[in-house]
Amino acid sequence: MDPRPGRSDDEAERQEDSLQRRLSEAEATLDAIRSGAVDALVISSPHGEEVIHSIMDMGSLGDSLFNQVAQPIFIIDKSYRIIRSNKSAQELCDGNPVGTLFSDALQLRPAITDGGTQSTDFMGDWIRQPRHISALDVFLDHPVLGMRFYLLDANPVMLSWEGLQGGIITLMDITERKLAEIHMTVKGGQLRRQFNLMKSISDNIPEGLLLLDEDQRLVFQNPAAMLMLGITESELPGRDLAEIFRVETESGERIDISRMQADARDKGDAATQRGILLGWDGRRRPIQYSYYPVKDFDDSRSSILVLSDISDRLSSEKQLLLSMEKQQQSQKMEAIGRLAGGIAHDFNNLLLVIMGFTDLALMELHPETHLHGNLMEVKKAGEKAASLTSQLLAYSRKQVLAPNIRPVNGVITDLQKMVSRLLDENIRVQIELSPENLRAEIDPAKLQQVLVNLILNARDSMPRGGSLWIRSGRMEVESRDISGMVGEIRKESGDGLPPGSYAYLEIEDTGHGMDESTLGRLFEPFFTTKEFGKGSGLGLSTAYGIVRQLGGFFQVFSTIGKGSTFKVILPLADANAKARPETPGLPGTRPVNGKGKRVMLVEDEEVVRRFLAKILKENGYYVIEASNGEDALGKLPLPGSQLDLVVTDLIMNGMGGVELAGELSRLRPEVEILFISGYAEDQHKLPLVAGSNPHFAAKPFSADEFLAKIRDILEGKTRPKPVLSE
Amino acid sequence: MDNSSTDNAATVSRENDTFLLKLYVAGQTPRSVAAIENLNRICEVHLHGRYKLEVVDLARNPEQARIDKILAIPTLVRSLPTPIMRIIGDLSDTEKVLMGLNIRKL
Numbered sequence: 071m072d073p074r075p076g077r078s079d080d081e082a083e084r085q086e087d088s089l090q091r092r093l094s095e096a097e098a099t100l101d102a103i104r105s106g107a108v109d110a111l112v113i114s115s116p117h118g119e120e121v122i123h124s125i126m127d128m129g130s131l132g133d134s135l136f137n138q139v140a141q142p143i144f145i146i147d148k149s150y151r152i153i154r155s156n157k158s159a160q161e162l163c164d165g166n167p168v169g170t171l172f173s174d175a176l177q178l179r180p181a182i183t184d185g186g187t188q189s190t191d192f193m194g195d196w197i198r199q200p201r202h203i204s205a206l207d208v209f210l211d212h213p214v215l216g217m218r219f220y221l222l223d224a225n226p227v228m229l230s231w232e233g234l235q236g237g238i239i240t241l242m243d244i245t246e247r248k249l250a251e252i253h254m255t256v257k258g259g260q261l262r263r264q265f266n267l268m269k270s271i272s273d274n275i276p277e278g279l280l281l282l283d284e285d286q287r288l289v290f291q292n293p294a295a296m297l298m299l300g301i302t303e304s305e306l307p308g309r310d311l312a313e314i315f316r317v318e319t320e321s322g323e324r325i326d327i328s329r330m331q332a333d334a335r336d337k338g339d340a341a342t343q344r345g346i347l348l349g350w351d352g353r354r355r356p357i358q359y360s361y362y363p364v365k366d367f368d369d370s371r372s373s374i375l376v377l378s379d380i381s382d383r384l385s386s387e388k389q390l391l392l393s394m395e396k397q398q399q400s401q402k403m404e405a406i407g408r409l410a411g412g413i414a415h416d417f418n419n420l421l422l423v424i425m426g427f428t429d430l431a432l433m434e435l436h437p438e439t440h441l442h443g444n445l446m447e448v449k450k451a452g453e454k455a456a457s458l459t460s461q462l463l464a465y466s467r468k469q470v471l472a473p474n475i476r477p478v479n480g481v482i483t484d485l486q487k488m489v490s491r492l493l494d495e496n497i498r499v500q501i502e503l504s505p506e507n508l509r510a511e512i513d514p515a516k517l518q519q520v521l522v523n524l525i526l527n528a529r530d531s532m533p534r535g536g537s538l539w540i541r542s543g544r545m546e547v548e549s550r551d552i553s554g555m556v557g558e559i560r561k562e563s564g565d566g567l568p569p570g571s572y573a574y575l576e577i578e579d580t581g582h583g584m585d586e587s588t589l590g591r592l593f594e595p596f597f598t599t600k601e602f603g604k605g606s607g608l609g610l611s612t613a614y615g616i617v618r619q620l621g622g623f624f625q626v627f628s629t630i631g632k633g634s635t636f637k638v639i640l641p642l643a644d645a646n647a648k649a650r651p652e653t654p655g656l657p658g659t660r661p662v663n664g665k666g667k668r669v670m671l672v673e674d675e676e677v678v679r680r681f682l683a684k685i686l687k688e689n690g691y692y693v694i695e696a697s698n699g700e701d702a703l704g705k706l707p708l709p710g711s712q713l714d715l716v717v718t719d720l721i722m723n724g725m726g727g728v729e730l731a732g733e734l735s736r737l738r739p740e741v742e743i744l745f746i747s748g749y750a751e752d753q754h755k756l757p758l759v760a761g762s763n764p765h766f767a768a769k770p771f772s773a774d775e776f777l778a779k780i781r782d783i784l785e786g787k788t789r790p791k792p793v794l795s796e
Numbered sequence: 797m798d799n800s801s802t803d804n805a806a807t808v809s810r811e812n813d814t815f816l817l818k819l820y821v822a823g824q825t826p827r828s829v830a831a832i833e834n835l836n837r838i839c840e841v842h843l844h845g846r847y848k849l850e851v852v853d854l855a856r857n858p859e860q861a862r863i864d865k866i867l868a869i870p871t872l873v874r875s876l877p878t879p880i881m882r883i884i885g886d887l888s889d890t891e892k893v894l895m896g897l898n899i900r901k902l
Contacts, residue, residue, distance in 0.1 A: 095867060095882060095884075096867070098882070098883075098884050099867050099868045099884050101884075102868060102884040102885040103868070105885070107827065107884070107885030107886045107888070108827070108868045108869065108870075108884060108885065109821075109822055109825045109827045109828065109868075109869045109870060110822050110868070110869040111867060111868050111869070112854065112858070112861040112866045112867055112868070112869065
């Protein structure tokens with residue numbers, strides 16, 4: 071124990087100071103050695119004398135100093151052989167490398183190779199030069215440690231009194247830093263790839279991208295944006311957004327986008343508007359623009375403006391609207407057609423009864439009586455009503471046509487006489503017939519109805535007289551032709567008249583002509599430009615229905631104040647096609663006698679059934695009545711017993727006509743069947759009896775017509791009349 | 797402001813201090829020569845007229861190393877003003893030398 075603690079403390083402090091000083095001096099010495107600034111070391115010999123040693127030849131002090139250093143240090147002689155190394159150098163070499171050549175002990179390679187020289191002798195003649203090598207980037211593929219990176223310092227040691235001695239090499243491990251650098255390089259590569267990807271996206275998308283900084287200055291723009299802005303890169307600098315991005319409404323009002331931007335920023339959400347972009351190049355482009363506020367990584371508020379050219383979109387939207395309008399129109403027409411057809415069907419059933427019972431009553435009355443006269447008026451009114459329903463059915467294309475291949479000119483020549491009676495004297499008529507004998511599949515009576523209708527319209531358009539041409543001719547269509555196709559026709563014909571050979575019938579007038587809106591609704595049923603009460607509005611729609619049912623088209627050309635031309639276009643019949651032999655229509659009134667023939671009458675509409683049954687009975691037929699298919703089968707006379715004919719409605723509550731016919735063909739195949747229906751198109755639903763069409767009669771028909779039809783069937787005179795529609 | 801009154805006399809040399817410097821070298825090695833040249837230049841610039849420089853060649857008199865406890869060569873020792881300071885190396889880094897000798901840069 072020290073009795074004088076004060077002095078002892080001082081002493082200790084002094085010793086510590088001295089030690090500190092020695093240590094820092096040792097550190098400074100090492101530092102100097104490493105940097106090649108030291109020639110030699112002064113080492114005390116065992117005899118207490120100071121000896122100057124070159125640093126390659128130091129004693130225990132040198133060793134202890136060396137071993138404190140974490141960095142590998144090698145001391146080599148002038149032939150590059152290792153003569154001394156410290157502890158970390160020995161660890162690196164996995165043993166004491168003394169005696170081996172430095173280049174053999176460590177396979178160091180320069181990390182940066184110029185021109186790819188991978189020589190291990192990269193230090194060259196540095197001792198003999200003598201050359202100081204500082205912070206050389208090298209690496210080592212170590213068998214245990216893996217890839218290590220070092221900074222190499224190499225200093226030749228030359229003492230004047232001893233001459234060339236060799237050198238000292240120190241290595242500083244920078245593997246961690248290097249790996250981080252490599253990582254950064256790799257990451258840099260990824261960033262570059264990402265950047266390239268982003269660039270190729272922004273260069274190629276059709277949307278314009280504008281990146282704006284906090285002060286609405288343009289930071290980035292892609293090529294599409296410049297195209298839309300109508301500006302080149304050289305014109306951009308120094309211009310702010312408001313200058314290059316000017317939008318206005320369709321009506322030409324300037325749009326201030328700052329409100330939209332503020333809104334978007336407040337909500338933190340995108341905002342989108344449409345407008346006309348006034349390009350720097352003076353062009354106007356309809357665009358949609360979206361504004362996206364963006365928060366950068368440094369929290370600054372930049373934003374993106376995305377521009378889309380919507381010219382195409384607008385025009386396709388317009389087209390969509392247009393086609394929707396067309397579709398609506400077509401749906402409307404279809405609905406009217408269905409309605410008309412439906413009403414006509416029910417109406418026909420009623421007319422059948424009215425006219426039928428009237429016929430029956432007339433038969434019982436003497437023609438001279440007052441009641442007979444009255445009933446004749448009822449019958450006339452009924453016939454008018456039937457003609458009206460037949461027009462409606464024509465429009466809805468459900469009327470019965472009897473088309474056959476006939477000369478087109480015939481329609482006009484048959485009409486010629488009537489024309490002069492239809493027109494006033496102040497209208498000059500010129501008929502120009504095709505010199506060619508053009509033939510088409512037509513129903514002459516119906517087609518005449520079409521022409522009469524057109525002629526009457528022409529007449530009405532020329533109250534003060536004018537000229538009217540009636541023409542026929544041939545036309546060849548090479549590619550789809552939509553000229554003159556108004557309203558519904560254009561829609562129905564798809565893209566217009568399909569290519570092919572056609573015959574046409576044309577009515578041209580010098581009347582007042584029609585405007586666009588009239589042309590658009592020309593063929594609508596109940597559409598009329600005539601005064602109330604003067605036209606039914608069914609004329610042209612009926613004509614249209616007939617022509618379409620014949621597979622034809624209308625072309626209409628009109629100029630206000632100049633006149634109109636209506637062309638009925640019909641597909642030309644094959645020159646080799648043969649006309650079917652003329653078949654008699656419904657025969658005229660002729661006395662009939664059932665002579666005890668047995669007829670089964672199947673009809674669910676009681677009034678109709680009662681009426682038909684009455685007619686048949688009064689004419690000598692034996693009648694079995696049934697209200698539908700099932701009822702009929704139940705009442706069917708056994709095979710062997712007499713049954714001459716089954717008259718059946720097509721559509722009934724319960725089993726219908728077609729199904730019944732199927733059963734009958736099994737049970738009583740020899741029995742003839744007559745189908746009756748209010749729809750002409752129902753005929754298509756009829757079962758085909760081998761080689762021929764089934765018997766069919768469309769309601770309404772008169773009692774005489776009905777009886778004649780039955781008589782013909784039973785006498786085997788008639789095969790079913792060919793009926794073509796659509 | 798009077799610098800001398802605020803500076804620490806123990807660590808910062810005064811304007812009128814005379815520097816006693818000893819440079820230990822061993823023969824005419826390139827580093828010894830460089831060290832002598834560097835030191836002369838620094839002293840002329842920064843300590844003009846107030847230094848004494850002695851160059852000691854330990855190759856001739858190794859025992860001289862004992863006086864200043866020299867470890868490596870070349871070493872510069874500042875004997876005065878106290879405390880004693882040492883700089884090892886060829887003195888090529890002027891900044892480092894000025895800092896090591898505690899000389900205010902002029």
